[in-house]
Amino acid sequence: KAGVTQTPRYLIKTRGQQVTLSCSPISGHRSVSWYQQTPGQGLQFLFEYFSETQRNKGNFPGRFSGRQFSNSRSEMNVSTLELGDSALYLCASSLVGAPQETQYFGPGTRLLVL
Amino acid sequence: DAKTTQPTSMDCAEGRAANLPCNHSTISGNEYVYWYRQIHSQGPQYIIHGLKNNETNEMASLIITEDRKSSTLILPHATLRDTAVYYCIVRGPFGNTDKLIFGTGTRLQVFP
Numbered sequence: 586k587a588g589v590t591q592t593p594r595y596l597i598k599t600r601g602q603q604v605t606l607s608c609s610p611i612s613g614h615r616s617v618s619w620y621q622q623t624p625g626q627g628l629q630f631l632f633e634y635f636s637e638t639q640r641n642k643g644n645f646p647g648r649f650s651g652r653q654f655s656n657s658r659s660e661m662n663v664s665t666l667e668l669g670d671s672a673l674y675l676c677a678s679s680l681v682g683a684p685q686e687t688q689y690f691g692p693g694t695r696l697l698v699l
Numbered sequence: 700d701a702k703t704t705q706p707t708s709m710d711c712a713e714g715r716a717a718n719l720p721c722n723h724s725t726i727s728g729n730e731y732v733y734w735y736r737q738i739h740s741q742g743p744q745y746i747i748h749g750l751k752n753n754e755t756n757e758m759a760s761l762i763i764t765e766d767r768k769s770s771t772l773i774l775p776h777a778t779l780r781d782t783a784v785y786y787c788i789v790r791g792p793f794g795n796t797d798k799l800i801f802g803t804g805t806r807l808q809v810f811p
Contacts (some may be wrong), residue, residue, distance in 0.1 A: 588743075618735065618799070620799070620801075627801055627802075627803060628743070628786075628799075628801035629801075630799065630800065637725070673740065675743070676743050677742075677743075677799070684729070684731050684790050684791035685731060685747050685748075685750070687733075688745070689745060689797060690735075690742035690743045690744070690745075691742050692741060692742045693740075693741070693742050696739070
């Protein structure tokens with residue numbers, strides 16, 4: 586079974602631009618979560634989607650948004666990029682998101698904002 | 700905030716067992732203990748999880764104390780490829796399901 590895939594793997598943007606990242610979960614998984622990892626803040630939860638609905642949200646500004654499609658694929662969007670948005674963005678999937686289910690992570694998208 | 704406390708770093712000789720401790724003194728009865736590891740700049744890799752009982756899989760063993768306030772991840776025969784940051788995470792309950800709260804983790808260095 587294929588793992589979680591994320592595209593693109595690397596991205597360079599400039600301040601003020603917007604960016605869209607994509608995540609394809611493991612086949613059959615309906616819950617998708619997004620995380621941001623920076624050297625200063627570590628791994629932080631962004632949001633979780635299940636059945637095309639945002640079910641949980643972390644403490645990030647409204648510039649960070651996401652959506653999920655009927656095939657469970659998910660995208661996250663960051664508008665008006667800031668230098669501090671440079672990070673590794675990770676996507677994780679699980680069946681329905683219950684605590685006893687394992688979340689499987691993708692390889693991440695490394696975003697550099699200049 | 701992370702609900703776990705781990706040592707910042709540990710060393711282990713190749714071929715020896717690596718025992719990584721984790722304190723989670725405020726854990727609730729319906730919260731699970733998960734372990735992930737992250738090799739430099741890759742996505743976190745699931746290792747093992749448990750609720751009350753000790754667990755073992757092909758990668759590691761998880762020992763949870765009877766009061767559930769702490770646990771130990773055991774890599775029985777560490778190899779150089781086990782060098783990574785190991786995260787201990789308390790997860791749950793339902794309703795706050797998919798928010799994995801990562802702490803700073805333990806940086807395990809396996810040396811020859």
